[in-house]
Amino acid sequence: MSSSLSPLPSLAELAAGFPADFLVADPDLAAGYGRDRTGDYAGTSFAVARPRSAEELAALVRRCAALGLGLVPQGGLTGLVGAAVPGEAPPEVVVSLDRMSAVRSLDPIGYTMVVEAGCVLETAKQAADAADLLLPITFGAQGSCRIGGNVSTNAGGFNVLRYGMTRDLVLGLEVVLPDGRIWNGLRTLRKDNRGYDLKQLFIGAEGTLGIVTAAALKLFPKPTQVETALIGLASVEEAMALYARARRSCSDLLSAFELILRDGLDLALAHRPELGDPLETRCPVYVLMELAAGGSVDLRAVLERALEEAGEHLLDGTIATSRAQADRLWFYREAMVEAQSRGGPYYRTDVSVPIAAIPAFLDSVLAELAGSLPEGRPITYGHVGDGNIHLNVVPPADWSREARKRLFAEAEEVIFTAVDRFAGSISAEHGIGRSKKRALMARIDPVTLDLMRGLKDMLDPDHRFSSGRIFDRRPAEPPAP
Known part of the structure; x- marks a missing residue:
């Protein structure tokens, strides 16, 4: 950012011409936008803005450019790498998308929906469900995370195995750019080869290249059958052998295959002793697997046959006989996640x-x-x-x-x-944000770094959007002589 950030403008200069409730005036309320759900990151914003439309947000972006202020978009604050929390210096304007929460349209023939960035994921999923359709993005924070954050972090979750990451579900985007223009790429076309696929620039970019204001998403037929099983195994090798067999015998009916080592289950049971051990046999490794289908396929028979074929790999197991039992099996995994924070901050990876x-x-x-x-x-x-x-x-x-x-x-x-x-990645789904910048820079190859910096400099030459995320903040320019 340039030296135009100093001296700071007044709140009145920022608010001029916007509705009276555009900025969060109550300091106690504004403080709630300065800390994420993990508690690992905190900061103080210059102001918190709550636009109602892409046009209002675009006007704010132009105003901030004129005043020399940076911006950081914010969804449900459920991210784990500090990308949406304001930094301490230079001060930033937090852009909360919570007022832009509408489901704009839903097409049951084209299997698509258009949703504003501030829509809570669970709300979008319920809208799809009401139309007998499925929005498959699924994870524990879906009751509070928002669609814009899911897109901007390329969220993963339990159903990536079958449906892919959020990137695979996005057909189009509406984005406010750092120069205050609105890019309208909000199309529901399944096939469109007119040059570069620009929406991909903003998916997973963590708000550094533009602020997503709406997304067109793929939907799928709602499953009429779901079968869930918890399987105990002797080792991770045995779990992977089961996975290989299940992928072949269940094909695309396999929608989730979660691995849990015993230490995690022990931690969950210490946190929630009323749950009790899920299987009679204490096993070193567990797999939580789920199949889903519509139509006349006998899904229970498919699951049972898959487990019979893998019988030599299994120590114990149970198949849920009701949705309530299935939910209970999934709750063991959620209890494990909850329990990790009971003793204070812990180190997490993805x-x-x-x-x-x-x-x-x-x-x-x-x-x-x-x-x-x-x-x-x-x-x-x-x-x-x-x-x-x-x-x-x-x-x-x-x-x-x-x-x-x-x-x-x-x-x-x-x-x-x-x-x-093992030629892996330090971030599979949470992103880089503020927490993994050093680790990323220690591993990124020069060509990739050059391309990424080039995109940032082209779209946001003053580094006003989410500065200090993914990359370090750019040093301030010296005052003109």
Whole structure:
């Protein structure tokens, strides 16, 4: 950002011409926009703006450019890398998209919907469900995260195996650009080869290249049958053998295949003892798998046949006989995620490696963590079908903040170095934000870095949008002589 950021303008200059309630005036309310759900990141904004339309947001962007202010878009604050939390310096205007929350249209013949960026994911899913359709983006935070954040972080979730990442579900976007123009790429076409696919620039860009204000999304037929099973196995290798068999025997009916190591389940049961152990046999590794289908296919028979064929790999298992039982099986996974934060901050990852390398990767990295960081408790789970592993490290509850920070730094070095060995990625779905900039820059190749910086400089030459995310802040220009 340039030196035009100093001296700071007044709030009255920013608010002039906008509706009286455009800015959040109550300091207590504004403070709620300065911290994410993890509590790991916090900052103070210059102001919080709540536009009602793309046009109003575009006018705000032009005003901020004139006043020398940066902006950071914000959805449900459920991200885990600090991308949507305002920085401390220079001060930023938080753009909350919560007023832009409409489902603009839904096409049951074309299997599409157009949704504004501030729409809560659960609301969009319910709108699709009411039309007997499915919006397959699914994860624990869907009751509070928002569509714009899902697009801007290229969110993953439980159903990536079958439906792909958010990127695979986006047909078109409406985006406010850093120069205050509105790019209308909000099309529902399934096939459109007119040059560059510009929407892809903004998916996963974490608000650094433009602010997504609406998205056209793919929908699917709503499944009429869902079958859920929890399977206990002796090792990750056995889990991967089950996965390979299930992919062949169930084909695209397999919608989720989640890996959970026993330490994670133990943590969940310590947090929620009323749940009880889900299987009679205590197993080192568990798989939570789900099949979904419509029409006349006998889905239970498909699942049972798949498990029979893999019988030699299984130690124990259960198939849910009702939706309530299925929800209970899924709740073990959610309880595990909840339990990790009960003792204070912990180290979290969302790495990925080639699917076939998952057993070797986990054997290697868990052994290294046990040897170098015996005080930390590794909690391992992931979306096996897309190679995404969440390998987290929970420190003792009585550890100080400084001791935790040292553990986190050492755990990151061990885990990311192992990811490098297996030609993986340090971010499979959460993004880079503020937390992984250093790690990204240590690994990115010069050509990729040049292309990424070139896109940023072209679309946002003054670095006013989400400055300091993905890249470090650009140094201020010296005052003109």
